[in-house]
Amino acid sequence: MGEDQNDTRRVVIRVAGVVQGVGFRPFVYGVANELGLSGYVGNDARGVFIVAQGVPDVVDDFIDRVWIGPTLAHVDSVTVENAPTVDDDDGFAIVASLSRIGSTSIPPDTAVCADCLTEMRDPIDRRYAYPFIACTNCGPRYTIVTGLPYDRPYTTMVDFPMCELCQQEYDDPTSRRFHAQPTACPVCGPSLNVEVASVVQALRDGLLVAIKGIGGYHLACDAKNPVAVKRLRDRKCRGDKPFALMVSNLDVAHQIVLLDEGAEVVLQSSARPIVLAPSLDPVLQSSVAPGNSNLGVMLPSAPLNHLLFDAGAPDVLVMTSGNLSGEPICIDEREATRRLSTVAELFVHHNRRIHVACDDSVLRAGSGPAQAIRRSRGYAPLPFPLKFETPNLLAVGGELKNTICVASGRQAWVSQHIGDTENIETFLMLERTVATLSELQSVEPAAIVSDANPAYHTRRWAEREAERRGIAHLTVQHHHAHLASLLVEQDWPTDRAVLAFAFDGTGFGTDGSIWGGEMLLGSYDAVQRVGHLKVVPLPGGDAAIRRPLRSALAHLWAAEVDAREIPTIVAKTQPNELSVISRMLATGTGCTATSSVGRLFDAVASLLDVRHDVDYEGQAAVELEALASSARSIAFEDARMWAPRLARDADGLILDPEPTIVATVAAARAGMSKAVAARLFHEGLASAIADAAVALRNLTGVTTVGLTGGVFVNSLLSAACRAKLQRNNFTVLTHERIPPNDGGLALGQIAVAATGGAKVAS
Template identity: 40%
Template sequence: MIAKFFRINGLVQGVGFRPTVYRIARELGLNGEVFNDAEGVGVVLEGEDNQVLAFPEAMRQGKPPLARIDYIHMSDTPVKGYTDFTITESQEGKVKTAITADAATCKACLEDMFTPGNRRYRYAFTNCTHCGPRFTITKHLPYDRPQTTMAPFKMCPQCQKEYTDPLDRRFHAQPNACPVCGPELCFENARGEAIEGDPIDLTIDAIRAGKIVAVKGLGGFHLVCDARNPQAVAELRQRKGRDEKALAVMMANAKSAALYAEISEAARSILESVARPIVLLPKKANIDLPGIADGLSDIGIMLPYTPVHWLLFHSLAGKPDGAQWTESLCLNEMLVMTSANRSGEPLVIGNDEALEKLSGIADFFLLHNRDILTRCDDSVVRMVGEKPIFIRRSRGYAPEAIKFDQAIEPTFAAGAYLKNTAALTRDEDVFLTQHIGDLENTQTTEAYREAASHLAHLYEIKPQVVVSDAHPDFFSTRYAAKLADETHAKFFSIYHHAAHIGVAMAELNRKEPTLGLALDGVGLGPGKEIWGGELLMVKRTGFERWGTLLPLPLPGGDIAAHEPRRMGASVLTLLKKESLIEKFFPTLPNAAHFGSLVTNCKLSPASSSVGRLFDALSALLGLCDIQHDEARAAMLLESTAYKAVPHVHRDGFEIKGGQLNLLPFLDKIVCAHSSLDTQSVSQWAADFHATLACGLVQLTLRACRQTDYRGPIALTGGCMANRILTACLVNELHAQNMESYYPQKVPAGDGGLALGQVWLAHLALEAQADQFIFEGDR
């Protein structure tokens, strides 16, 4: 007879972990106890030595679906003579465990919901330890009901029995509820007046009538309408002020989604995962859905992930019995599910807030009386070949940790200005906040404060290191500087594009000098230049620039980012063909004399941005003169290129003095302008992607020869969201026998920047550097 204490850490609370320990201990014939505490899960086992020592492997093999075991540490403990195995109450202490992300409804709960006679038949808050809300309802750890927004709902005797039965899958499921004791739905008009009837059926009736319904979900509200009703979609766009940006849609299952999109096995596995992100999928030929993703090759589709979503499709399907329909039935119905907010503002999460802010947008409201503690927008994923790349990492993934291979100093990273997420570290874990968005107004900056504070409170983290972007005017930079001052923490500022390379280094746990391409819209360079197409060597104490794109003037400054026609005019001027500006862009103000603005360096600062280069080409090909949403011109260019097979124009670029010049390729397009048609525009667009990639790889090879660099090439920045460009870069590097890596755990763009900030600040501290610096062009 021996006794051992096992400390288990990871994602081990709120996922049915203790019942699994209970079951395995009973199967092994062991006595003892299991409990939650702030560090994770503690297990005391007594029994025969071979049975006790078999426990760790049995636990790893039989862990619950949502659990992640980071380590199991075994130590000796005195034999106390336990006569049974029990699950004991949670214990307090310093928080070392983590909270799981919200998880999509599991198959067992769907069976409960759609089996007539089951006490949870069509109940909108059905969940168990394998599914349901976690992060969005949790105030603090340990993850127990009083620490969640389910605290006001007292369980009825039947729910309490499930909750206390170790062999029930709802044992200690903190959001456990039923129609007798749990949250309830209600359906209201825009004046906040309740309407009698089944709230789900009333919602479907309104949607079928062409109305817009604000639906309260897990991490906020969605605005919902019939995606196949062009009038309803147009009305939603007009009311929300969303001109061009694609709208995400929800379909019943992958079989239904395949009616509209091409779905690979890898894409399907992500589409059906417990995270249930929006997946950007190639549209099938001849698909016409006006107003959904006009002009784009991809459509953003997600599957139901809450009971409310499933109930909506259940009603659309005619309320079939059993859960088989959730996988087997092919439904043509498609619902727009777009974030419920006015453009530029944070996601709405409260009932009163929704009625106040959305009454001019939504005709009706599907509400419930369970509070959302933390706003959390939908995640967005895209496939590059068979690998996923995050566009937005939020619901379903946040705040699950990115793991380092060693403990680092408690650090707060403030992130970027656009597509912001912040990060906090604890030991080997980096916790990124959910997607916050662009920090351009007081509502969003307040949401940023809330998210950062909640994460620090949840995990009891007091940062000793604070790191920000080097741009002094970002709200996130000012917030970080103030936090460092208040907490007497070490403060680092990291230049934007070095932090992008740092993201890939962090995912690889790489400390060695790393050569990488940082390709995006804009970021501040060390001399206050506007960077965006950089080849950098990043190391422990700083970075060097080994290459860049030929800078293009930005006529009028920031306005050029919203008017691709200005970038087109900039290119024409550099080609000494400014006389063609009026012909190419007749609506451009003062087009006949626009070249003088381009050559005025005070009014037209230069930028090496790849994003602005894409804008120029999109304008020259007649795809986009003005863009109301970021990267619209580039997305149209990519979608056009998707129709052709890309070819490299070896004479389309030049490399001089470490600068990659694509003007020769652009000159070809200008010369071919009079003969452009739909097919040739697609071919030019595709060829541009391939030629740009070839030029960037040649620039990289030049740096590799000069530095004798033999490591992986990091491919980072927001332009990596471009599937064609990323694939061309990967293939071109592979053809040169070079390894490449692009971020796959966080977005390659600004949404993942905080991870790179954390890693580079850590490397600088390891090297005992006071700052992370730029060491000049090479």
């Protein structure tokens, strides 16, 4: 035993969370030295362990600072135990990693930091103009990790043995590159196949350039060159789908989009997501995001992005995922050259392997907190804490905008965006992601959870895979998963029921019909369907999803309005289409019953002659929202006439959109401005939601409302609902960190399954 217990305290500290690969050990080393403590710090399977000894007050200060951690760390817990003091303890040291098997979280990729940028722009620095500069505070992480613990041999940096100078920095606890796995320099590290100057010239010449980035290839071109943008659109088979933009700096961003303070913060965050914000540049918008009111903008994140702008690249670039429509982002040179050969006119490759493909994240700024639309690079695979214990589980999400999720203990790790799994290439990415994420988080699943929809590829895969592994296959109802994902991200307790409006395009219901306008009462473990949008027969199922005009015909039929008396509808139908569809509707042949709110948006968009066919999922709703946002002023009392009517049947509360359809037809006939009509439709729907919530509160006493499902990506509708519900004294839960769309399903499936709400698949 050492000195008097009162003068000296020795503690063993364990830190869990995102604590490896973020410079935690050098951080601890620095603080310990500053405070004059002795002891050591190391990594093991459970995170960071620290043994520290010193004056008791100072040890307390030390523990407080450990809680804060370095910039990129996310500390979940710090546990402290006292230990007998030691006499001959001298100085503070960093010890080697102890184990390969780990359960700590891998950090996401991070934009180049200010210190690295300064070095990169300093002509006498040895990393001057080096596109792969990185340090312990920045650079790739998740995309280069091949195993645990997060150490150079288990990253793709293993391909680049360090030169003497890099090794010195890597070994020096006082260096910003101490144990920074992406550490490299022009002598020993990765390199580009093309000079930066030639890339800049190509962009200025209006060429389409494929650029290998952090999480995959981007396709880039001068956004203000409409000919180049059009060529990119045509070659990518993109239809009218909007392109994301990368701007050289915040000032340029301010010239093209309206950014409030919150949006600015998100835009400049180290995750560097694409931020959707109202467009200020109609010319640019009509070329890169036709029919939208927003532009998706991001700031440079990889060092190469900065080098391009520094060297004179056009200050607004289209920067879209390097893939063909529907396929996942390309990550390796051979694949990119093959798949993008018909698109790109110049390829910028580098030789740092990308192990995990990771698309850019998309957030929506606006009133209230920013909302995730696509959670991927910069965020994945940060874990979500759970309010309950979960067995080891794997959830495979939905069919479109897919993500997967693994969970264990009280944490769930949601993958990066995978995409639309109807495509075989995307499906292979799903399989790879399952393998990677399970390994990195050491989750050997005891069951696989999927959506209940028997037509989903993900469900069929879950069934086969569970059988192969000899484990259970569980299913979760689509809209219950949406609600549960919202509850997890809002850290909602397990014992308080919520009333949810789960509105989307398509989700398989427990009665075998297609749901999408659901009112659910319940929590993680169980829900009751207490109401829904009135069911209409949708002629031709999937064909109707691509053709909003069919939704219009379905809703006209249900509202008993004769489609033949509406000139725009007659003008837009093919010969015979009207009579064929009318027959289908009258007999029910070839029709799918649906309560989808997404299809109601389609119907209104078509009736207002905004859009009759779509190029991408949700396009009609996006354009309707854009129009509605442009409405100068409306008479809010008129919105009442547009609200679906509240009724009751055996299923509970029914929202009957008959008045909405009648009002839409009347507006079109009267030549009302489309913007005003679209706005009245939004306001009317929000009123109906608020009225339904009040009616259900009277029945159940539940005072918290959750808004979830892809329809609530619509920020105008979300804001209107939130305002009306709050005016009626409801607590309102909306999505922030996990998307309201099907990108959130996997997390929700985990939560439902972990709390016993999933069904054993049969």
